[in-house]
Amino acid sequence: MPLDDATHRYTLPGATGDWEIVVGLEVHAQVQSNAKLFSGASTEFGASPNTHVSLVDAAMPGMLPVINRHCVEQAVKTGLGLNARINRFSRFDRKNYFYPDLPQGYQISQFQFPIVGEGEIVCERDDGSRFTVGIERLHLEQDAGKSIHDLDPDATYVDLNRSGVALMEIVSRPHVRSPIEAAAYVRTLRTILRYLDTCGGDMEKGQMRADVNVSVCRPGQYEKFRETGDFSHLGTRCEIKNVNSLRFIMQAIEYEARRQIDIIEEGGKIEQQTRLFDANTGVTRAMRSKEEAHDYRYFPDPDLLPLELEESFVETIRVNLPELPEAKRKRFVEVLGLSEYDASVLVADKDRADYFEAVIAKGADGKLSANWVNNELFGRLNKEGLGITDSPASPEQIAGLVGLITSNVISGKIAKEVFEIVWTEGGDPEQIVESRGMKQVTDTGAIEKVVDELIAANPDQAEKVKVKPQTLGWFVGQVMKATGGKANPQAVNEILKKKLGV
Amino acid sequence: MSVSEDDVRRIARLARIAEPKDRVAKLTGELNGILAWVEMLNEVDVDGVEPMTTPVSTPLPLRDDTVTDGEIREKVLKNAPKAEEGFFVVPKSVE
Numbered sequence: 001m002p003l004d005d006a007t008h009r010y011t012l013p014g015a016t017g018d019w020e021i022v023v024g025l026e027v028h029a030q031v032q033s034n035a036k037l038f039s040g041a042s043t044e045f046g047a048s049p050n051t052h053v054s055l056v057d058a059a060m061p062g063m064l065p066v067i068n069r070h071c072v073e074q075a076v077k078t079g080l081g082l083n084a085r086i087n088r089f090s091r092f093d094r095k096n097y098f099y100p101d102l103p104q105g106y107q108i109s110q111f112q113f114p115i116v117g118e119g120e121i122v123c124e125r126d127d128g129s130r131f132t133v134g135i136e137r138l139h140l141e142q143d144a145g146k147s148i149h150d151l152d153p154d155a156t157y158v159d160l161n162r163s164g165v166a167l168m169e170i171v172s173r174p175h176v177r178s179p180i181e182a183a184a185y186v187r188t189l190r191t192i193l194r195y196l197d198t199c200g201g202d203m204e205k206g207q208m209r210a211d212v213n214v215s216v217c218r219p220g221q222y223e224k225f226r227e228t229g230d231f232s233h234l235g236t237r238c239e240i241k242n243v244n245s246l247r248f249i250m251q252a253i254e255y256e257a258r259r260q261i262d263i264i265e266e267g268g269k270i271e272q273q274t275r276l277f278d279a280n281t282g283v284t285r286a287m288r289s290k291e292e293a294h295d296y297r298y299f300p301d302p303d304l305l306p307l308e309l310e311e312s313f314v315e316t317i318r319v320n321l322p323e324l325p326e327a328k329r330k331r332f333v334e335v336l337g338l339s340e341y342d343a344s345v346l347v348a349d350k351d352r353a354d355y356f357e358a359v360i361a362k363g364a365d366g367k368l369s370a371n372w373v374n375n376e377l378f379g380r381l382n383k384e385g386l387g388i389t390d391s392p393a394s395p396e397q398i399a400g401l402v403g404l405i406t407s408n409v410i411s412g413k414i415a416k417e418v419f420e421i422v423w424t425e426g427g428d429p430e431q432i433v434e435s436r437g438m439k440q441v442t443d444t445g446a447i448e449k450v451v452d453e454l455i456a457a458n459p460d461q462a463e464k465v466k467v468k469p470q471t472l473g474w475f476v477g478q479v480m481k482a483t484g485g486k487a488n489p490q491a492v493n494e495i496l497k498k499k500l501g502v
Numbered sequence: 503m504s505v506s507e508d509d510v511r512r513i514a515r516l517a518r519i520a521e522p523k524d525r526v527a528k529l530t531g532e533l534n535g536i537l538a539w540v541e542m543l544n545e546v547d548v549d550g551v552e553p554m555t556t557p558v559s560t561p562l563p564l565r566d567d568t569v570t571d572g573e574i575r576e577k578v579l580k581n582a583p584k585a586e587e588g589f590f591v592v593p594k595s596v597e
Contacts, residue, residue: 033567040570049588050578054571058578070567091555098518100592148589149596156596157589160578295516305562306555 008129010178011219014261019216021257022225022234023182024174025249026211027189028167029199030143031074037142037166038065038108045205049159057164059103064303071166072307074198075115075140077317078168081196081324082135084119088309090139095296100158101145109169111298114139115307122326123188125180128344133185134173143167162206168199174213174234177222179250186210186246187348191325194350203245210249212240214256216264235260236270240277240284252277256284328353336366345374351388352378355395362399365406372402376419397422400429409433410440413485441487444495450482451475451495462500469502503541504534 011018033043039056056063079086091113094106116138124130145163147156170189176182190208193199200207215237225233238260240252255277260270275284323331325347332343346356352373359369377398381391401418404410410418410433418429418438433439441447454475455462465471472493479492505513507530514521522529575588584591 035565035567035569035571039572040565040568041572042569048575050575050590051588052572053575053578055574055577056571066563066565068567069564072564096516100590100595147595149594151589152591152594154594155584155591156594157586157591159589297516300555305558305560307562 008125008131008178008181010180012216012257012261015265018219019257019261020219020222021177021253022174022215022217022222022237023176023178023253024213024237025172025176025182025185026213027170027172027186028143028209028211029078029170029189029193029201030207031071031140031166031168032197032199033068033070033074033166035068036164037068037071037140039164041164043165047161049157049161052161053163057103057160059105065108065301067304067307068166071140072115072309073313073317074166075138075168076309076314077196077321078170078193078198079116079119079138080314080318080321081192081198082116082119082121082138082170084135084138085117086309086314087113087115087117088311088314089113089306090115091306092140092301092304093298094301095141095298097296099144099147100156101147101160101163103145103160103163107142107144108301108304109141109298110139113306121185121188121192123181123184124344125184128340131175131181131184133175136171136173138168138170141167141169174215174225174237179253182212182249182253183246186249188325191348191350195322195324197322206244209242209244212243212249212252212256213237214240214253214260215270216257216260235264236272238270238272238284239274241274241287243277245279248277248279251279251282252284255282259284325350325353332366332370336360336370338367338370342367342370342374345378346370349388355388355391358395359399359402362396362403364399364402368406369398369402372398372419376416380419380423392424392426393419393422397429404429404433408440408488410438411485411489414438414440417485438486441483441491444491447479447483447487447491447495448499450479450487451492451499454478454482455499465500465502472496472500472502475500503537505530505537 009020011020013019030043031037035041036043036054036057039054041054041057042052044052054063056065076086090110092108093111095109095111096106098105114137118137119135120132121135122130122132143162143165145158145160147158149156151157172185176185186208190199190201190203193208194201202208215235217233217235221233225231238256240256243249243252256275263270274287276287277284329343329347332338332346333340338346346353356369356373359373360366377391377393378388381388401415401422404418405412405415409430414433418432421427421432421436422429458478461471461474465475475496476489476492479487479496480489507526510526510530510533511521579585579588579590582590
């Protein structure tokens with residue numbers, strides 16, 4: 001394993017010594033909105049080709065872009081969620097290049113004056129440890145259309161439904177040091193966007209894609225870069241375009257780092273270039289068409305005025321920000337007394353957190369609810385391949401169940417049976433327990449009667465317990481069996497000890 | 503500031519304009535003439551003057567986030583040299 005668990009330092013051994021990697025990511029996140037960034041066409045996914053296209057999106061001559069207010073609000077909201085500076089003056093520029101799915105011949109983007117400046121987010125690795133990644137900027141831009149190459153051997157089919165949909169390009173600082181950290185960063189970013197409701201975050205639907213910048217350096221060089229901010233301490237980077245899953249991001253980084261190390265160790269030089277990741281082979285290769293296209297000839301879009309935001313516009317969004325994952329996690333630990341682990345598991349997915357909050361809103365105990373939601377409920381959902389929003393058991397039902405355990409009406413064991421009934425048949429847990437006689441027996445008289453009968457029927461076992469007290473478990477099991485598991489375990493233990501004199 | 507004949511060829515290529523082979527020298531001269539003329543602006547002292555982005559002093563108009571357009575596929579595809587099954591069809595362009 002190249003990853004040292006104690007320091008999280010990721011090193012790759014080479015023929016001439018150890019290497020480290022430095023990664024920065026540009027994440028393109030589709031803005032959650034009804035209409036496109038500069039036109040009134042729908043953003044809905046999965047429509048017939050070229051139906052969600054206006055004459056603006058098709059770049060017909062004489063069409064003018066008019067910006068969508070909500071997309072601006074979403075960008076500001078995201079910026080605030082990334083603890084970033086909001087630039088009340090920003091501007092749209094044209095990024096010029098030719099491609100069949102870009103009918104304008106340029107993308108409207110923000111080059112010199114982005115809407116959001118520097119920020120930072122705290123990310124979590126799989127083992128629960130945290131690291132901070134700086135955000136360099138966030139800007140608004142248009143998405144391109146979609147080219148389909150496999151419908152015809154000699155032609156490309158173009159669908160402009162996606163053309164003009166708003167994207168936020170979120171650019172990180174090169175603060176990511178391993179494939180695992182890259183995945184953790186993108187996952188954290190996605191969680192934040194989902195909490196903010198500014199991006200759906202579904203990578204399979206292309207709602208989030210990443211360009212990954214990778215370079216390699218000798219141990220110690222990165223620290224020098226962080227101290228001085230001087231990029232010359234780092235190696236030359238290559239950009240891997242459009243990687244669309246966490247697994248591919250990790251694979252692409254691993255492959256690319258190894259490729260660069262091999263070149264350097266054989267006496268070669270890394271050329272700064274744009275590369276593509278082939279998911280089928282796990283290999284990255286240089287993109288031919290991009291060799292020259294790097295000359296984008298940006299200039300201010302004359303069709304659009306600068307975007308100037310009133311302070312009140314930003315403040316209204318700021319005061320209405322939802323609680324973010326990091327704050328929620330802290331509250332779960334500090335106020336509700338959950339373990340760090342339970343809190344992290346719940347918070348990692350907004351739907352899970354919402355479900356849990358709905359359970360405790362009914363007055364159920366926090367720790368026990370977390371236990372039930374994380375273990376029983378999630379376990380069952382995973383087993384059946386269901387998402388939390390498809391759960392047959394509602395938060396009210398789980399709250400009812402947890403309430404019955406806390407008030408000693410049923411034991412944890414019986415609760416699992418009740419859960420099974422709730423899951424398969426539905427119904428109110430309290431009524432289920434009542435109507436099926438599943439209430440815990442806390443009546444000591446009733447338990448004593450069972451115990452007396454058992455001792456009388458099993459004198460040998462009773463003698464054995466006096467010599468070997470740990471065999472008491474046998475009696476506990478028998479009492480539970482005789483009472484259908486409904487006897488309060490604590491009461492059973494006490495009565496048995498008293499009667500058997502241990 | 504001036505451009506060379508190579509610059510002119512490159513600009514043509516980036517703009518997807520056929521290389522004006524027999525006119526490169528002439529165009530280079532013309533472009534340099536325009537650049538030299540614009541360069542006169544450098545004579546104006548702009549120290550401490552904020553760059554002007556636009557002569558228009560109205561704010562950028564904002565639109566509501568409602569679907570008001572689209573669903574006009576026939577119109578969108580009308581001028582396409584080739585269209586099939588609702589798609590634009592173009593020469594193969596894949597990496």
